[in-house]
Protein backbone atom coordinates (compact mmCIF):
# COMPACT_ATOMS: atom_id res chain seq x y z
CA UNK A 139 0.00 0.00 0.00
CA UNK A 140 1.29 3.49 -0.80
CA UNK A 141 2.45 5.56 2.19
CA UNK A 142 0.05 8.25 3.39
CA UNK A 143 1.58 11.73 3.56
CA UNK A 144 1.89 12.75 7.19
CA UNK A 145 2.58 9.19 8.35
CA UNK A 146 6.12 8.64 9.62
CA UNK A 147 8.60 10.10 7.16
CA UNK A 148 6.37 9.71 4.07
CA UNK A 149 6.21 13.49 3.49
CA UNK A 150 9.94 13.91 4.07
CA UNK A 151 10.62 11.22 1.44
CA UNK A 152 8.04 12.67 -0.97
CA UNK A 153 9.83 16.03 -0.68
CA UNK A 154 13.11 14.42 -1.76
CA UNK A 155 14.58 14.08 1.76
CA UNK A 156 17.25 16.59 2.85
CA UNK A 157 18.48 17.45 -0.66
CA UNK A 158 14.93 17.96 -1.96
CA UNK A 159 13.95 20.17 0.98
CA UNK A 160 17.12 22.22 0.60
CA UNK A 161 16.24 22.85 -3.05
CA UNK A 162 12.66 23.76 -2.13
CA UNK A 163 13.84 26.30 0.46
CA UNK A 164 16.38 27.79 -1.94
CA UNK A 165 13.70 28.26 -4.60
CA UNK A 166 11.34 29.68 -1.94
CA UNK A 167 13.80 32.38 -0.86
CA UNK A 168 14.84 33.05 -4.48
CA UNK A 169 11.19 33.89 -5.17
CA UNK A 170 11.01 36.04 -2.06
CA UNK A 171 13.99 38.02 -3.37
CA UNK A 172 12.42 38.49 -6.82
CA UNK A 173 8.62 38.60 -6.51
CA UNK A 174 7.29 42.18 -6.29
CA UNK A 175 4.40 40.89 -4.13
CA UNK A 176 6.95 39.65 -1.58
CA UNK A 177 8.93 42.90 -1.24
CA UNK A 178 7.38 43.76 2.14
CA UNK A 179 8.08 40.36 3.72
CA UNK A 180 11.56 40.29 2.16
CA UNK A 181 12.15 43.57 3.94
CA UNK A 182 11.29 41.99 7.32
CA UNK A 183 14.17 39.53 6.91
CA UNK A 184 17.85 40.17 7.52
CA UNK A 185 19.80 41.57 4.55
CA UNK A 186 21.69 38.28 4.23
CA UNK A 187 19.29 35.35 3.89
CA UNK A 188 21.82 32.57 4.46
CA UNK A 189 20.74 31.86 8.07
CA UNK A 190 17.04 32.27 7.19
CA UNK A 191 17.47 29.67 4.44
CA UNK A 192 19.21 27.27 6.80
CA UNK A 193 16.59 27.77 9.55
CA UNK A 194 13.65 27.08 7.25
CA UNK A 195 15.46 24.06 5.81
CA UNK A 196 16.21 22.63 9.28
CA UNK A 197 12.66 23.30 10.44
CA UNK A 198 10.98 21.74 7.41
CA UNK A 199 13.08 18.55 7.60
CA UNK A 200 11.62 17.83 11.05
CA UNK A 201 8.16 19.19 10.26
CA UNK A 202 7.87 16.80 7.31
CA UNK A 203 8.81 13.83 9.49
CA UNK A 204 12.55 13.67 8.86
CA UNK A 205 15.41 14.35 11.24
CA UNK A 206 14.71 17.18 13.69
CA UNK A 207 17.61 19.44 12.74
CA UNK A 208 16.31 22.78 14.05
CA UNK A 209 16.36 22.46 17.85
CA UNK A 210 19.89 21.03 18.25
CA UNK A 211 21.29 23.86 16.10
CA UNK A 212 19.07 26.85 16.95
CA UNK A 213 17.12 25.87 20.08
CA UNK A 214 13.44 25.04 20.59
CA UNK A 215 10.95 26.81 18.35
CA UNK A 216 7.21 27.37 18.22
CA UNK A 217 6.53 28.81 14.77
CA UNK A 218 3.63 31.20 15.52
CA UNK A 219 5.40 32.56 18.61
CA UNK A 220 8.63 33.05 16.63
CA UNK A 221 6.66 35.33 14.27
CA UNK A 222 4.56 37.23 16.82
CA UNK A 223 6.89 40.26 16.77
CA UNK A 224 6.27 40.68 13.02
CA UNK A 225 3.34 42.48 11.39
CA UNK A 226 1.59 39.62 9.60
CA UNK A 227 -1.85 40.25 8.11
CA UNK A 228 -3.49 38.42 5.24
CA UNK A 229 -1.35 40.18 2.57
CA UNK A 230 1.91 39.15 4.29
CA UNK A 231 0.66 35.59 4.90
CA UNK A 232 -0.44 35.30 1.28
CA UNK A 233 2.85 36.71 -0.03
CA UNK A 234 4.73 34.06 1.97
CA UNK A 235 2.40 31.35 0.65
CA UNK A 236 2.80 32.65 -2.91
CA UNK A 237 6.60 32.19 -2.71
CA UNK A 238 6.01 28.68 -1.36
CA UNK A 239 3.49 27.92 -4.12
CA UNK A 240 5.94 29.05 -6.82
CA UNK A 241 8.77 27.03 -5.24
CA UNK A 242 6.65 23.89 -4.84
CA UNK A 243 5.49 24.14 -8.48
CA UNK A 244 9.14 23.91 -9.59
CA UNK A 245 9.92 20.73 -7.66
CA UNK A 246 9.82 17.23 -9.17
CA UNK A 247 7.25 16.15 -6.57
CA UNK A 248 4.17 14.01 -7.17
CA UNK A 249 1.22 16.28 -7.99
CA UNK A 250 -0.84 14.99 -5.05
CA UNK A 251 2.06 15.73 -2.69
CA UNK A 252 2.35 19.29 -4.02
CA UNK A 253 -1.33 19.88 -3.26
CA UNK A 254 -1.01 18.22 0.17
CA UNK A 255 2.06 20.27 1.11
CA UNK A 256 0.45 23.60 0.17
CA UNK A 257 -2.70 22.70 2.11
CA UNK A 258 -0.71 21.70 5.18
CA UNK A 259 1.63 24.68 5.20
CA UNK A 260 -1.31 27.07 5.15
CA UNK A 261 -1.99 26.00 8.77
CA UNK A 262 1.20 27.34 10.42
CA UNK A 263 1.14 30.38 8.10
CA UNK A 264 -2.37 31.24 9.29
CA UNK A 265 -1.33 30.67 12.91
CA UNK A 266 1.55 33.13 12.42
CA UNK A 267 -0.99 35.71 11.22
CA UNK A 268 -3.29 35.05 14.19
CA UNK A 269 -0.45 35.30 16.75
CA UNK A 270 0.83 38.48 15.16
CA UNK A 271 -2.64 40.08 15.14
CA UNK A 272 -3.24 39.08 18.79
CA UNK A 273 0.03 40.69 19.80
CA UNK A 274 -0.86 43.88 17.90
CA UNK A 275 -4.35 43.99 19.47
CA UNK A 276 -2.93 43.43 22.97
CA UNK A 277 -0.49 46.30 22.46
CA UNK A 278 -3.28 48.58 21.23
CA UNK A 279 -5.41 47.71 24.29
CA UNK A 280 -2.62 48.74 26.69
Ligand code: HEM
Pocket residue numbers: 179182183184190193194197212215217220221224226230231232234235259262263264266267
Ligand atom coordinates in the same frame (compact mmCIF):
# COMPACT_ATOMS: atom_id res chain seq x y z
C1 HEM B 1 2.83 33.76 7.47
C2 HEM B 1 3.79 34.30 6.77
C3 HEM B 1 5.22 34.35 7.21
C4 HEM B 1 6.02 35.44 7.21
C5 HEM B 1 5.64 36.83 6.73
C6 HEM B 1 7.31 35.03 7.73
C7 HEM B 1 8.40 35.87 7.89
C8 HEM B 1 9.53 35.55 8.60
C9 HEM B 1 10.58 36.48 8.94
C10 HEM B 1 10.59 37.97 8.59
C11 HEM B 1 11.51 35.81 9.63
C12 HEM B 1 12.83 36.36 10.19
C13 HEM B 1 12.52 36.88 11.59
C14 HEM B 1 13.67 37.60 12.22
O1 HEM B 1 14.82 37.46 11.77
O2 HEM B 1 13.39 38.30 13.19
C15 HEM B 1 11.06 34.42 9.74
C16 HEM B 1 11.73 33.43 10.39
C17 HEM B 1 11.39 32.11 10.33
N1 HEM B 1 10.31 31.58 9.71
FE1 HEM B 1 8.80 32.63 8.87
N2 HEM B 1 7.28 33.70 8.03
C18 HEM B 1 6.03 33.23 7.73
C19 HEM B 1 5.60 31.94 7.88
C20 HEM B 1 6.40 30.87 8.22
C21 HEM B 1 5.99 29.49 8.23
C22 HEM B 1 4.59 29.01 7.84
C23 HEM B 1 7.06 28.74 8.62
C24 HEM B 1 7.21 27.27 8.80
C25 HEM B 1 6.43 26.37 8.23
C26 HEM B 1 8.16 29.67 8.88
C27 HEM B 1 9.41 29.33 9.33
C28 HEM B 1 10.34 30.21 9.83
C29 HEM B 1 11.51 29.84 10.60
C30 HEM B 1 11.93 28.43 10.99
C31 HEM B 1 12.17 31.04 10.93
C32 HEM B 1 13.43 31.22 11.79
C33 HEM B 1 12.96 31.56 13.20
C34 HEM B 1 14.06 31.94 14.16
O3 HEM B 1 14.90 32.80 13.82
O4 HEM B 1 14.09 31.42 15.26
N3 HEM B 1 7.72 30.95 8.61
N4 HEM B 1 9.87 34.31 9.11
